[in-house]
Amino acid sequence: QLQLQESGPGLVKPSETLSLICSVSGGSIYSGSYYWAWIRQAPGKGLEWIGNIYYTGTTNYNPSLKSRVTISADTSKNQFSLELNSVTAADTAMYYCARHVKPGYPPFVYFDYWGQGTLVTVSS
Amino acid sequence: EIVLTQSPGTLSLSPGEGVTLSCRASQTISRNYLGWYQQKPGQAPRLLIYSTSSRATGIPDRFSGSGSGTDFTLTISRLEPEDFAVYYCQHYGTSPLFIFGGGTKVEIK
Numbered sequence: 472q473l474q475l476q477e478s479g480p481g482l483v484k485p486s487e488t489l490s491l492i493c494s495v496s497g498g499s500i501y502s503g504s505y506y507w508a509w510i511r512q513a514p515g516k517g518l519e520w521i522g523n524i525y526y527t528g529t530t531n532y533n534p535s536l537k538s539r540v541t542i543s544a545d546t547s548k549n550q551f552s553l554e555l556n557s558v559t560a561a562d563t564a565m566y567y568c569a570r571h572v573k574p575g576y577p578p579f580v581y582f583d584y585w586g587q588g589t590l591v592t593v594s595s
Numbered sequence: 596e597i598v599l600t601q602s603p604g605t606l607s608l609s610p611g612e613g614v615t616l617s618c619r620a621s622q623t624i625s626r627n628y629l630g631w632y633q634q635k636p637g638q639a640p641r642l643l644i645y646s647t648s649s650r651a652t653g654i655p656d657r658f659s660g661s662g663s664g665t666d667f668t669l670t671i672s673r674l675e676p677e678d679f680a681v682y683y684c685q686h687y688g689t690s691p692l693f694i695f696g697g698g699t700k701v702e703i704k
């Protein structure tokens with residue numbers, strides 16, 4: 472059974488960089504079939520896709536965050552990571568990592584596995 | 596950029612009742628790329644419906660989806676106690692690649 476687990480600091484100071492890791496078990500991120508994504512949810516709010524990465528290193532980012540986001544992968548550790556710089560209080564959220572099937576046929580581009588999420592608070 | 600608008604924001608219902616949730620897109624989208632998730636407090640979202648009307652693995656048949664063009668719906672035929680949650684629609688498109696609706700909360704009356 473595939474499992475994803477987020478880890479990282481729960482508190483980040485304004486203007487600093489938020490760094491999270493998603494550890495994947497029960498499957499390999501070195502797979503041509505899937506993309507690996509970050510999604511966040513501010514307290515009491517809806518879901519926002521941050522970006523994703525393919526095992527080749529190809530990334531896609533939400534234009535609203537693109538200038539501040541970097542997603543990378545370490546296939547040797549079966550992990551992928553998120554860095555969000557210049558954070559503000561607006562970046563306080565639950566951060567989820569998730570998997571989706573590589574776009575193709577049949578069309579199935581949905582998040583079928585999720586981590587439990589990690590809460591990151593931006594505060595001095 | 597496509598926007599997904601979910602309505603209503605909150606529904607207060609009793610177990611056993613049926614409910615239909617709405618997700619409206621700001622422009623025509625493909626049925627292949629519209630899905631629904633359920634999120635309970637303290638949990639990650641769970642995929643319910645993909646490609647407008649296909650149930651994900653393990654999802655009971657009281658959940659059904661339909662729609663086309665700009666209007667999509669999720670129907671729960673008879674609410675079970677475990678169905679009280681927030682429901683999000685999601686679209687895979689161009690930029691951004693993934694967008695979510697604002698959610699509809701189904702609460703116990």
